[in-house]
Amino acid sequence: MIFRLNPSSGIPLYLQLIEQVKHAVETGALHEGDQLPTIRKVAVDLVMNPNTVVRAYRELEHEGIVELKHGSGAFIRESAGGRARVMRKAQALMQSALERLAPLGLTEDELRRVFENELAQSRAARQLEGKP
């Protein structure tokens, strides 16, 4: 695992790290049990503060993708493999959805809005299931 950051993209460094780890897991570049590069190593290699790397790793831990072991390192969780497969399936479904949406000629921001609306919609629907 080797990171490649774009400092002038406007995207926070820690988010770029998170994104790259997730991508590596989903493409199979990282497998369950694999050790991630050390916090210090990443910080030195990319010339940034260890805390920024920590922030990325802790977020990944919180999402259940990474396990941090005090004193020994950061590792890919065992459950990550299954997740990767599901995500690839989802990616395929989303692609065909966007292909159907493309002819409408919406901007990316409009598409985001439509997506968020629908997400909120189905969230609300899910809430109601257990109520009546």
Place this chain on the structure above:
Amino acid sequence: MIFRLNPSSGIPLYLQLIEQVKHAVETGALHEGDQLPTIRKVAVDLVMNPNTVVRAYRELEHEGIVELKHGSGAFIRESAGGRARVMRKAQALMQSALERLAPLGLTEDELRRVFENELAQSRAARQLEGKP
């Protein structure tokens, strides 16, 4: 048009205003040519600074939904009606897409990630069309 804000939602006030105007246009509550409430009126009614309302209205203007006329008011653009129809069509497509994705059991954040990935993907594909 009457706004209803939630000050403790964490969502910036100006974004809430934008959202509500867009929603009103898409549902037909606001039609082409309709005048929006005055900047000052909104500011007074909702107990906030006029500048915050301005920010919302100017963003809506930038997106082509609203037209600001110096000295007379803010109005819904003529093009807004067509946009509303397209957005409703898109909403329907997005709904069926999310219904197909639901069985995979992804979290909302994971769905957002899948969506953004695919958006970037199709953006890249579009870039290549004119190149070779």
Place this chain on the structure above:
DNA sequence: TGTAGTGTATCACTATACTAGTACACTTCG
């Protein structure tokens, strides 16, 4: 057992997002 290597914790700095205060300029219409 001790040392090198690992993650952890606390505090601080800086840029940016958001909101606010206040004065200005244009339009309308009696």
Place this chain on the structure above:
DNA sequence: CGAAGTGTACTAGTATAGTGATACACTACA
């Protein structure tokens, strides 16, 4: 033409996000 009502422009304060400096604590292994 002038007064009331509208959007505009400029300046500034405050909260939060992002990043950094540095010291601490645990683990593995020779």
